[in-house]
Amino acid sequence: MSLLQTMLQTAARFLPADKPDPLIASHTYVGKPLDRVDGARKVTGRAPFTAEYEFENLAYAAPVYSTITKGRVKHLDTSAAKAYPGVIAVITPADMPRLKPPSLLDLMKPDKFAASNLPVFQDDTVHWNGQVVALVIGETHEQAQEAARLVRVEYDIAKSAVVFDPSKGVMPKDVMGEPAEIKNGDAEKALAASAVRIDATYHTPYYNHSAIEPHATIAFWEGDNLSVLDTTQFVEGYRNTLAYVFGLAPENVRVLAPFVGGGFGGKAGFWWNTVLAVAASKLVHRPVKLALSREGVFRIVGGRTIAEQRVALGADREGDLQALIHTGVTVTPSHARYAEQCTFPTRHLYKTKTLHVAQYVVDLDIVANTWMRAPGESIGTFAVESALDELAVELQMDPIDLRRKVEPERDPTTNTEFSSRHLIHAYERGAAKFGWDSRNRTPGGQRDGAWLIGQGVATAYYPALRIPGAARVRMNADGTASVFAAANEMGMGVATGQLQHAADRLGVPLHCVEFNYGDSSLPSSPMAGGSCQTISIAASVRAAVEKLQREILKLEQRHSGSPLKGAKFEEVEARDNGLFLAADPTEGATYVDILRKAGKPFVEAEASSAMPMESMKYSMASYGAQFCEVRVNADTGETRISRWLGSFDCGTVLNPKTAKSQLRGGIIMGMGMALTEAVLFDERSGRVMNPSLAEYHVPVNLDVPHIEILFNHIPDPHTQLGARGIGEIGITGVAAAIANAVYNATGKRIRDLPITLDKLL
């Protein structure tokens, strides 16, 4: 824990309890399964992606990717490319403006938001196979692409390391701001003395986010003013980072991202493509579009690290944990230094006498790794939740009974109170609906012809964060309202959720409110990441609405005859398009009346949310129980998922329709992680061998059964609206639930993802 966190946590102990959010008790739109406000635009193709925008005078960029891993470019022959029809320029590092190298991802510092701190395209060195070594600018996308193929590159090849060797792991300084190692007691000794022991090693491959929309940027310069349309998850972070790299004032940079087609962390940190588009636009004095091909995404946008994790569990015969050891080795190049937090779930999930978690990293010459949906928790829960299942088998205990045994009263590492934790309730509701109790515990005990059938469970876990920000709310004289926040929409339905509670707080119909977002010039919002955007913006909108309503009340109270004369703000309620006395809802005034009497076209207020002290005071997370049924073909090893149920404890659900969709998306991504996805590197050259969706297999409709989602619907008393994030928890626990079900079906314990046919034969 950092010194700052320790200080805040100490201070938080003396804070009074948080004020409950009055909206939890009464609301009209919050909690309803409403359609997305942008749904019609999306399904009718009127919500364009960045690459679909066309502008006058637009030029198109196409990168040339290095075919060696490490070394330098000795000679670039660009003559054929330059001679190709429609080619405007072939840009090499020598042509580039001098740029500051970006700084590495830091959640709390929005100008530090690159996945790699390498200087972007500033010299002739090559750091990974696939790095950009030249950029062709053409009159059309096709001309630029074709000319890029004509660039001839000669290299000086240096020795490189591209094969993961976990024995080379070194402990990083910290892991996402937390200590790389925690020891409570002597876990190895307790393990050795335990009556029942599990000690296993789990492997996960490199994964790519594979968002449906590949990365794209359109850059425009007007003098020193830069505007960028980008596929980013974080308009403000990109704005600040671009300003830093290009040496501009942040107010001279504007980043727009109205609709983003999925990000999952791959569009959170800043990659070379955005810088290259901006630099190219400056060099050719034209707006430039750089739309990466799918191959381009695999070459220059990093994904989830390769990992090896050890989990060792020692228990007594009743299942009480005496030792819990979870160590992990991940890969991160020295220019990324991102140790994926695979041990984080283990720090907060289970009661144990002794605990040891530790993380190590190995440096390889590959593209920077980065956040990918539930970074850490997704692969971490694969290891720890598989191991718990192995322990349940050893104990001859039902795996849900084992989770009951090890359910802690307080956070096992921070010793703080849980803000709200009802994991066992989620297990029980899920078990009843799934029919868990009728499962045959003996592996191979259920068969349908050639198909072996099995069921598995695993815990889902993702921390609940909140990041401070701001919002602006405007009430217009006609009774309509507008909400403004930088915000990022990449498919989750951010506008719908924010409008639901904004309308409730204002006391106006949903269709009277609009949400303006996707623009870095609007009030500060966190990135769409860390499953925190919805409640973070909700806190800002709540603050802005309250400020606005106080101003509107003051305007009304200028009139001596007002029924609200003398009323305190706390005595007033927002309802029926205005402000009314809580004690007598027939007395009050509509917003239209108040603004008309005041002669104002609109009233506007901007406010910031408070520091997230609640996360210092409580252990805050969403929880869930994943239930899976698989059918494994005894002859071919083919695994099909036949049933899925996810039972979640994530507080108030703002919109069950969009929330279920979000969770299903996470679960489907987990199915890919478990069964089909893996980025394959050539062990000689470090080159990605399957840079396309034809060879990197994400699940398709036929791979996915109906996914049932249950919610506990227990509001968290310490969060905005009683809600906690749901963006990432869906993927957690999925791979373990599948591996556990495969074990139940076949008796084979697969500890190495993906679970392909060969591993089952």
Ligand code: MOS
């Ligand atoms: Mo998420 S991996 O924080 O976009």
